[in-house]
Amino acid sequence: MSAQGVGLVDYDEAVSRFDPVLGLEVHVELNTKTKMFSGAPTEFGAEPNTQVDPTSLGLPGAMPVLNAKALESAIRIGLALNCSIAERCRFARKNYFYPDMPKNFQTSQYDEPIAFDGHLDVDVPASEDGSKPAFTYRVQIERAHMEEDTGKSLHVGGSTGRIHGAEYSLVDYNRAGIPLIEIVTRPLEGTGDRAPDVARAYVAALRDLLRALEVSDVKMEQGSLRCDVNLSLRPSPDAPLGTRSETKNVNSLRSVERAVRYEVSRHAAVLDAGRKVVQETRHWHEDTGLTTAGREKSDAEDYRYFPEPDLVPIEPDPAWVEQLRATLPEPPAQRRKRLQAEWGFSDPEFRDTVNAGAVELVEATVAAGAPPAAARKWWTGELSRRANAEGVELSALAVTPAAVADLQALVDAGTLTDRLAREALDGMLAGEGGAAEVVAARGLAVVSDESALVAAVDAAIAANPGVVEKIRGGKVQAAGALIGAVMKEMGGKADAARVRELVVERVGA
Amino acid sequence: MSAISRAEVEHLARLARIDMTDEELDRMAGQLDAVLDAVAQVASVVTDDVPATSHPVPLTNVTRPDVVRPGLSAEEALAGAPEAEDGRFRVPQILGEEA
Numbered sequence: 001m002s003a004q005g006v007g008l009v010d011y012d013e014a015v016s017r018f019d020p021v022l023g024l025e026v027h028v029e030l031n032t033k034t035k036m037f038s039g040a041p042t043e044f045g046a047e048p049n050t051q052v053d054p055t056s057l058g059l060p061g062a063m064p065v066l067n068a069k070a071l072e073s074a075i076r077i078g079l080a081l082n083c084s085i086a087e088r089c090r091f092a093r094k095n096y097f098y099p100d101m102p103k104n105f106q107t108s109q110y111d112e113p114i115a116f117d118g119h120l121d122v123d124v125p126a127s128e129d130g131s132k133p134a135f136t137y138r139v140q141i142e143r144a145h146m147e148e149d150t151g152k153s154l155h156v157g158g159s160t161g162r163i164h165g166a167e168y169s170l171v172d173y174n175r176a177g178i179p180l181i182e183i184v185t186r187p188l189e190g191t192g193d194r195a196p197d198v199a200r201a202y203v204a205a206l207r208d209l210l211r212a213l214e215v216s217d218v219k220m221e222q223g224s225l226r227c228d229v230n231l232s233l234r235p236s237p238d239a240p241l242g243t244r245s246e247t248k249n250v251n252s253l254r255s256v257e258r259a260v261r262y263e264v265s266r267h268a269a270v271l272d273a274g275r276k277v278v279q280e281t282r283h284w285h286e287d288t289g290l291t292t293a294g295r296e297k298s299d300a301e302d303y304r305y306f307p308e309p310d311l312v313p314i315e316p317d318p319a320w321v322e323q324l325r326a327t328l329p330e331p332p333a334q335r336r337k338r339l340q341a342e343w344g345f346s347d348p349e350f351r352d353t354v355n356a357g358a359v360e361l362v363e364a365t366v367a368a369g370a371p372p373a374a375a376r377k378w379w380t381g382e383l384s385r386r387a388n389a390e391g392v393e394l395s396a397l398a399v400t401p402a403a404v405a406d407l408q409a410l411v412d413a414g415t416l417t418d419r420l421a422r423e424a425l426d427g428m429l430a431g432e433g434g435a436a437e438v439v440a441a442r443g444l445a446v447v448s449d450e451s452a453l454v455a456a457v458d459a460a461i462a463a464n465p466g467v468v469e470k471i472r473g474g475k476v477q478a479a480g481a482l483i484g485a486v487m488k489e490m491g492g493k494a495d496a497a498r499v500r501e502l503v504v505e506r507v508g509a
Numbered sequence: 510m511s512a513i514s515r516a517e518v519e520h521l522a523r524l525a526r527i528d529m530t531d532e533e534l535d536r537m538a539g540q541l542d543a544v545l546d547a548v549a550q551v552a553s554v555v556t557d558d559v560p561a562t563s564h565p566v567p568l569t570n571v572t573r574p575d576v577v578r579p580g581l582s583a584e585e586a587l588a589g590a591p592e593a594e595d596g597r598f599r600v601p602q603i604l605g606e607e608a
Contacts, residue, residue, distance in 0.1 A: 032575045033575050033576070033577055034575050034576065034577050034578070038578075038580075039573070039576060039577055039578030039580070040577075040578075040580040041577045041580070047583065047596060048583065048595065048596040048597045049583040049586045049587060049596055049597065049598070050582065050583050050586075050596075051580065052580055052581055052586045053578070053580030053581055054580075054581070056580075057581070057586060059589075065571060065572065065573045066571065066572045066573070067572065067573060067575050068572035068573060068574055068575060069574075069575035070575070071572060088569075090563065095524075097524065097525065097526050098603065099598070099600045099603065102598075153600075153603070154597065155602075155603075156594075157602075166602050166603070167602055168599055168600065168601060168602050169599070169600050169601075169602065169603055170594055170595060170597035170598065170599055170600075171597055171598040171599075171600055172596075172597050172598075173586070173598070302520075302524060304524070306563075307563030307564075308563075309563055309564065311571075312564055312566075312568045312569055312570070312571050313564065313569050314569065314570060315569045315570060316570075
């Protein structure tokens with residue numbers, strides 16, 4: 001699939017001749033129990049149209065009332081993004097004709113956002129091969145405003161799921177009315193060839209910040225954090241901004257990076273061919289790594305905003321805003337630096353922990369008494385493997401940080417070997433109980449009965465006279481065969497180091 | 510000068526997905542013009558000391574606690590739908606448009 005029929009330009013070549021300018025719009029679903037303007041529940045994954053009420057369905061006479069918690073979260077997000085908070089602001093109706101909003105408009109904010117003029121400092125990591133250095137980029141935030149999510153459409157007929165060729169659509173309004181905050185950046189200039197890295201790092205930093213604020217699940221794969229990527233190219237940093245494309249619903253950090261790269265290559269090809277970039281919405285395709293043209297921005301974009309008469313203006317009490325400011329968490333970047341120092345992790349060790357999404361889990365495991373290095377080993381090693389195998393997030397595994405700390409305590413006490421601990425983990429993940437419970441039920445504890453060990457060692461010696469000869473003849477490494485025999489006899493539940501000691505002792509005696 | 514042109518009415522009709530004939534557009538443009546003229550009389554009493562307002566009552570900060578309230582069952586929600594399928598509202602095909 002080519003870009004307006006002109007192919008693609010190699011990314012490195014494109015950024016050597018053009019200056020990319022990014023703009024990012026992030027929609028975040030708040031984790032309130034109820035919708036923005038009504039008391040309908042907001043749980044993810046419910047049966048279609050079971051989390052609705054007259055307001056979310058836009059039934060005649062239904063009146064919206066603002067969710068106090070959503071307003072509080074919006075202000076806290078604004079403050080965390082170093083924004084000014086509006087002294088007074090209103091909601092507006094965004095009118096459009098599409099069945100994902102049954103009332104034919106979305107309640108949003110237009111010229112009076114709750115928060116505006118902020119910034120977020122983003123740590124952009126060095127490239128993996130180390131050829132491009134790490135740096136900090138200040139993302140200017142234009143605004144953060146409150147609005148409501150839309151329903152979900154399922155297109156049926158033609159090739160099902162695609163809008164083109166669909167015969168009809170089925171709509172579920174469970175999501176309609178869920179509180180959304182839309183965070184819009186100013187044009188991000190001066191990123192040069194690092195534009196994809198800046199875009200990714202910004203969304204990652206925003207995700208971490210929202211998670212620390214505890215205002216959203218921020219699960220990109222479930223759509224509670226969604227990113228639209230605006231991109232334009234210009235011949236030089238002094239030139240006016242070029243025409244932008246808006247790529248919708250880029251729903252993973254890796255995709256944010258890939259979509260920017262793709263659009264840079266595509267725009268460059270269009271411009272090289274002497275054609276104009278069409279200002280349009282494009283769709284990101286995760287499977288192919290391509291964008292395709294969607295709706296062209298035209299007069300269909302005429303939303304006829306006007307102030308929402310059913311909702312009264314918001315005038316946040318400045319004293320309340322200051323109280324909310326006092327609830328802001330330690331900024332995630334600062335917190336990471338502090339934790340790395342406290343835990344004594346090397347840069348690569350800490351990066352692995354961050355990349356595994358395990359910082360909070362390690363922190364909680366350490367708080368529950370585990371040594372930091374052991375906590376990291378569990379979460380970035382064995383538990384990450386299990387999460388990958390099951391295709392779930394690390395935090396979704398059926399084991400708590402406290403349970404991991406308990407398990408590690410058994411290892412540290414010599415009750416479990418690493419292998420036995422992994423077996424105990426099987427049981428814990430299968431819901432068989434806590435570490436001690438599983439160890440007892442499955443009989444996993446290391447055999448500490450010295451006489452049983454001695455008996456097994458003596459039996460192995462008696463059964464392997466040839467091996468014993470070799471050891472006595474000086475081939476100490478032959479002891480491995482005896483240790484193996486003992487471990488087998490003990491069902492693996494012996495401390496191998498202790499068995500080795502006993503073998504050497506009893507053979508050499 | 511009329512308050513609303515025929516072209517504007519045509520544009521609004523397209524936005525609202527209302528198919529209108531030339532004759533209907535002519536008639537509607539005239540009628541809407543009369544309505545807007547009547548509303549425009551408000552402008553004659555505008556003074557500098559009265560700010561434009563969207564809300565006639567001086568209320569602000571009306572909110573509700575974040576507490577779930579009973580809503581509608583899927584059956585109730587779909588009761589007024591012309592067509593439904595699999596617990597969802599069935600709507601005509603949507604071509605070339607995505608929100």
